[in-house]
Amino acid sequence: xxxxxxxxxxxxxxxxxxxxxxxxxxxxxxxxxxxxxxxxxxxxxxxxxxxxxxxxxxxxxxxxxxxxxxxxxxxxxxxxxxxxxxxxxxxxxxxxxxxxxxxxxxxxxxxxxxxxxxxxxxxxxxxxxxxxxxxxxxxxxxxxxxxxxxxxxxxxxxxxxxxxxxxxxxxxxxxxxxxxxxxxxxxxxxxxxxxxxxxxxxxxxxxxxxxxxxxxxxxxxxxxxxxxxxxxxxxxxxxxxxxxxxxxxxxxxxxxxxxxxxxxxxxxxxxxxxxxxxxxxxxxxxxxxxxxxxxxxxxxxxxxxxxxxxxxxxxxxxxxxxxxxxxxxxxxxxxxxxxxxxxxxxxxxxxxxxx
Amino acid sequence: xxxxxxxxxxxxxxxxxxxxxxxxxxxxxxxxxxxxxxxxxxxxxxxxxxxxxxxxxxxxxxxxxxxxxxxxxxxxxxxxxxxxxxxxxxxxxxxxxxxxxxxxxxxxxxxxxxxxxxxxxxxxxxxxxxxxxxxxxxxxxxxxxxxxxxxxxxxxxxxxxxxxxxxxxxxxxxxxxxxxxxxxxxxxxxxxxxxxxxxxxxxxxxxxxxxxxxxxxxxxxxxxxxxxxxxxxxxxxxxxxxxxxxxxxxxxxxxxxxx
Amino acid sequence: xxxxxxxxxxxxxxxxxxxxxxxxxxxxxxxxxxxxxxxxxxxxxxxxxxxxxxxxxxxxxxxxxxxxxxxxxxxxxxxxxxxxxxxxxxxxxxxxxxxxxxxxxxxxxxxxxxxxxxxxxxxxxxxxxxxxxxxxxxxxxxxxxxxxxxxxxxxxxxxxxxxxxxxxxxxxxxxxxxxxxx
Numbered sequence: 106x107x108x109x110x111x112x113x114x115x116x117x118x119x120x121x122x123x124x125x126x127x128x129x130x131x132x133x134x135x136x137x138x139x140x141x142x143x144x145x146x147x148x149x150x151x152x153x154x155x156x157x158x159x160x161x162x163x164x165x166x167x168x169x170x171x172x173x174x175x176x177x178x179x180x181x182x183x184x185x186x187x188x189x190x191x192x193x194x195x196x197x198x199x200x201x202x203x204x205x206x207x208x209x210x211x212x213x214x215x216x217x218x219x220x221x222x223x224x225x226x227x228x229x230x231x232x233x234x235x236x237x238x239x240x241x242x243x244x245x246x247x248x249x250x251x252x253x254x255x256x257x258x259x260x261x262x263x264x265x266x267x268x269x270x271x272x273x274x275x276x277x278x279x280x281x282x283x284x285x286x287x288x289x290x291x292x293x294x295x296x297x298x299x300x301x302x303x304x305x306x307x308x309x310x311x312x313x314x315x316x317x318x319x320x321x322x323x324x325x326x327x328x329x330x331x332x333x334x335x336x337x338x339x340x341x342x343x344x345x346x347x348x349x350x351x352x353x354x355x356x357x358x359x360x361x362x363x364x365x366x367x368x369x370x371x372x373x374x375x376x377x378x379x380x381x382x383x384x385x386x387x388x389x390x391x392x393x394x395x396x397x398x399x400x401x402x403x404x405x406x407x408x409x410x411x412x413x414x415x416x417x418x419x420x421x422x423x424x425x426x427x428x429x430x431x432x433x434x435x436x437x438x439x440x441x442x443x444x445x446x447x448x449x450x451x452x453x454x455x456x457x458x459x460x
Numbered sequence: 461x462x463x464x465x466x467x468x469x470x471x472x473x474x475x476x477x478x479x480x481x482x483x484x485x486x487x488x489x490x491x492x493x494x495x496x497x498x499x500x501x502x503x504x505x506x507x508x509x510x511x512x513x514x515x516x517x518x519x520x521x522x523x524x525x526x527x528x529x530x531x532x533x534x535x536x537x538x539x540x541x542x543x544x545x546x547x548x549x550x551x552x553x554x555x556x557x558x559x560x561x562x563x564x565x566x567x568x569x570x571x572x573x574x575x576x577x578x579x580x581x582x583x584x585x586x587x588x589x590x591x592x593x594x595x596x597x598x599x600x601x602x603x604x605x606x607x608x609x610x611x612x613x614x615x616x617x618x619x620x621x622x623x624x625x626x627x628x629x630x631x632x633x634x635x636x637x638x639x640x641x642x643x644x645x646x647x648x649x650x651x652x653x654x655x656x657x658x659x660x661x662x663x664x665x666x667x668x669x670x671x672x673x674x675x676x677x678x679x680x681x682x683x684x685x686x687x688x689x690x691x692x693x694x695x696x697x698x699x700x701x702x703x704x705x706x707x708x709x710x711x712x713x714x715x716x717x718x719x
Numbered sequence: 720x721x722x723x724x725x726x727x728x729x730x731x732x733x734x735x736x737x738x739x740x741x742x743x744x745x746x747x748x749x750x751x752x753x754x755x756x757x758x759x760x761x762x763x764x765x766x767x768x769x770x771x772x773x774x775x776x777x778x779x780x781x782x783x784x785x786x787x788x789x790x791x792x793x794x795x796x797x798x799x800x801x802x803x804x805x806x807x808x809x810x811x812x813x814x815x816x817x818x819x820x821x822x823x824x825x826x827x828x829x830x831x832x833x834x835x836x837x838x839x840x841x842x843x844x845x846x847x848x849x850x851x852x853x854x855x856x857x858x859x860x861x862x863x864x865x866x867x868x869x870x871x872x873x874x875x876x877x878x879x880x881x882x883x884x885x886x887x888x889x890x891x892x893x894x895x896x897x898x899x900x901x
Contacts, residue, residue: 111743111752111872129551137758157550161543162576169540169573173516173547176534181547199537222758283781284739284754286746305532305548307555309511316526318517318535371779446784 107288114254114280115140117287118184118210121258123150126293127208128179129157131170133189136222137278138212141184154295164189168196168209175205176317178304180262180296184210186278187228188219190236197271198237201334202319204303206265208258209243210274212281215442223442224278226366229419232275233393240331242338243273244345245392247363251285253390259290264345268337269303275392277415279365279444338394347390348399352378356385358458359403360450361424362413363389366438370413372447377454384454392420400427407432409458413450414438433458479504481530490690492680493521493589495647497528499657500560500587503664504531513556514548516541518570520562521595539570542577545584556667558585563604564594567629571603574633581638581672585663588630588675591682592701599685603627606704611685626704630677634711640672642711646679648694652707659709671714679705720750720775720860723783725800727768728792728813733847736873737790738769740851744861744869745773755781766795773860790854794818811854811896821901828899829857831892844881845888852892863889 112120119141122130130150132142142160150156157174161167167183174181185193190211200207211232215225232245244264246257254276261272299306308314321327349367352374353359362370367388377384387403389396403410410432412421418436425434437453439445445453465471476482479501487493504513510531517525519538526533536544541559549557566574566588577584593611594600600613604626608617618626634642641663645656656678663674679701683693709717724741728734738754745752755770770786772778789804791797791812798819804810806825814820815834833849855861867886874882 109746111739111746111754129547131547159546159550162572165540166543166546166573166576169537169543170547170550172536172540173534173544173549174551175547176544177514177548177551179551181551195537196540203534278758279755279782282756282758284742284752285778285781286752305514305534306552307511307513308530308532314526314530315532316534318526320523320535322524365782369780369782372783373780375779444782446782447780448784 107290110287110289111284112251112287113140113282113284114251114276115212116144117251117255118258119144120289121255122182123148123153123156124290124292125259125262126180126295127156127182128295129174129181131159131161131167131183133161133164133167135186135189137214137281138184138186164192168193171207172196172200172205175200175207176305178299178301182208186212186214187216194237198239198241199319200271201241202239203317204269206269207271208261208265209271210276213277221442224365224415224444225440225442226277226364226415227440229416232273241334242393243271244341245273245275247275247390247392248280249364249367249388251287254280255287255289268341270337277365342394345391346394346396348396349388349390351386353385353387356383357408358384359387359407359410360384360413361387361410363392366413366415369445369447370450373450376447376451395423397427400424404428404431409433411454411458412436415444416440477502477505479510479530481528483527485528486524487521488684490683492647492678495653496587496589496678499660501529503661507664509556516545516559518559518561518565520565522560522562525560539565540573543573546577546582549582549584556664558587560587563590563602567627568603578633578673579636579638583667583670584673585667586675588677589680590677591680593682593685595682595685606700630675630710633675634716638672639675639711640714641666641674643709644677644679644705644707646707648697722773723786724771724788725768725786726790727796727800730765730767732792734767735769737847737851738771739873740869741771743872744866747865747868748861750774751776751778753778753781790850809857811857813850829896830899831896833892836891836895845885848885848888849892852889853896855889856893856896
């Protein structure tokens with residue numbers, strides 16, 4: 106068993122980054138995720154593992170430092186919260202276009218605009234549909250516990266390098282700020298050799314020069330590049346779908362929720378079962394790729410789905426696409442930084458789904 | 461003398477420097493970019509650092525610089541080259557990292573990144589081409605466009621009341637504690653080319669000292685954007701650009717040069 | 720065992736750290752724990768609260784609407800959370816500054832005069848430990864030795880010389896807690 110600690114989600118991200126052998130973190134303060142960089146600064150990662158830590162002058166500079174560092178083939182990450190992630194979107198699009206691996210953490214707060222510092226899931230569209238310009242996807246992991254905040258840093262780096270694609274951890278103010286017991290994984294040493302055939306290491310005489318770019322002025326070349334990206338996303342859809350099912354085997358209804366909202370729904374389905382209502386919870390862990398096939402498999406078995414999100418209804422679109430009109434799918438969620446309680450979710454479920 | 465005679469090795473007086481590729485330059489005839497590309501690659505050749513150099517192309521006419529330079533390179537979002545270079549240099553502190561940026565990239569959209577990279581004293585080299593105009597997008601006003609100078613977005617000349625003043629970003633960053641070497645040169649005459657080469661070489665050699673950032677500004681013409689012949693544009697540059705952007709070293713070994 | 724606790728008071732009273740020690744004590748006893756603060760622009764003088772859950776089983780929602788126990792340290796928090804304690808639940812409060820006392824009759828209500836005791840012994844820093852001691856006296860699922868271990872875990876090493884005085888304060892709280900009848 107690994108080391109047990111009581112940690113905030115944000116601290117777990119930071120500790121996991123050092124343990125995962127990250128080479129560099131570039132960030133900028135914003136509530137509710139500032140603990141990530143504060144924890145790293147206190148740990149002096151340059152002394153622990155040689156990891157680079159730099160507070161940039163802006164979110165924009167930070168993501169571009171990530172772009173530069175990632176182009177050297179090293180494990181690189183940043184973290185921010187919603188308004189900061191919007192600023193990073195140009196850089197994220199470039200990372201996807203140049204096929205660079207990087208880990209981006211969004212500890213979501215309520216928007217739009219400056220919004221609020223309270224938790225929300227209102228960045229689902231931005232995270233899962235690309236977010237920046239161009240036809241690209243991020244692989245999106247949605248942790249629902251502090252344990253997963255830690256585990257998904259390691260997993261996120263693995264997936265980012267496997268697909269040469271940026272990976273996003275889509276968390277929120279609840280998971281970022283809460284403390285839970287976390288079993289820390291054993292440290293992985295930082296890479297000592299860069300073997301990636303695309304990484305900028307300096308052109309030695311035995312190989313051709315390497316160029317990291319997202320630019321192709323020839324539209325036919327760029328079309329080919331786009332098809333290649335789509336092939337990767339298809340591969341992610343085939344291999345990387347992750348989800349959790351709780352009390353689903355005898356369920357007559359489903360709640361579908363991710364991250365913090367899934368935790369609240371876990372309690373809501375317990376309360377429902379006490380009242381004799383057979384409802385299960387399907388929790389997507391990867392939001393892209395989405396558990397489309399698994400949701401479709403319920404179409405003959407259940408009577409309806411409630412999408413419970415801390416927003417006004419975003420994931421519901423993916424659920425509706427998944428069940429393709431064969432089930433009623435409705436939405437419930439508080440938004441703008443207000444968090445629904447388990448009792449509220451159950452009441453909404455009874456009113457909207459059970460009628 | 462026939463062709464065979466001409467290409468005999470003993471008749472060779474000038475050739476493509478090793479670190480340039482065979483790709484035909486995409487720049488307009490008369491433009492200074494090609495010369496500066498050559499100076500940067502000559503420096504890489506002479507210092508023997510091809511395997512230890514990583515370049516950052518920016519957005520502007522030189523966006524495809526990586527096609528012409530036979531070294532590992534990346535291409536940065538508009539204005540972010542010094543942030544990208546920071547990320548690279550922090551991960552490869554012993555490699556030579558440089559950015560190649562125009563005035564729109566470095567002094568307008570990328571001002572924040574420029575100033576903070578300079579102020580942090582990143583051990584990188586910035587090659588800054590200032591032609592007072594946005595060349596690639598068709599000759600619009602740049603932050604460096606002179607007062608009275610015509611561009612496609614200042615068709616009657618830049619007016620201070622409407623468009624504000626041109627910015628001397630090189631003098632500005634020279635004031636920052638993180639810059640170690642700051643120089644302004646040009647490449648429109650053989651003599652100036654030699655001085656520019658010396659400055660660029662110094663700017664690369666400085667990276668070994670780890671004492672801060674080196675920036676070399678090259679005041680250049682843009683005969684297409686300025687709507688002049690190359691010769692006219694060089695004359696116009698001498699008469700109008702140089703008085704406002706005087707050539708010479710501005711900061712050497714961390715000390716401002718007293719004029 | 721499943722205990723859902725709200726701790727609420729002024730920022731600076733040690734609300735969050737009391738919750739953290741409670742959570743760490745739970746870990747020492749192999750329980751599942753969660754600690755969810757109200758976060759935001761709170762500061763000294765503003766209100767702060769934290770929800771702590773200790774359980775034998777995997778914890779579902781860290782956000783709750785009702786609680787088994789309330790540990791209340793100022794009037795605003797009493798006004799806000801008295802109604803959110805489950806019937807039959809525990810309400811423990813410090814009387815300092817309280818002008819409107821609890822009115823519910825379906826709760827077990829206890830008082831702890833921790834603020835005045837901390838002032839008497841001239842050690843404001845142990846105020847929250849006196850309160851925590853009172854809670855431990857009323858709820859016996861946590862053993863004192865695990866709470867002391869929790870203290871060691873949650874206090875930075877440079878404060879470890881204060882562990883004895885904090886452990887002493889826990890005992891003081893256990894002695895001073897008294898029932899309240901309205």
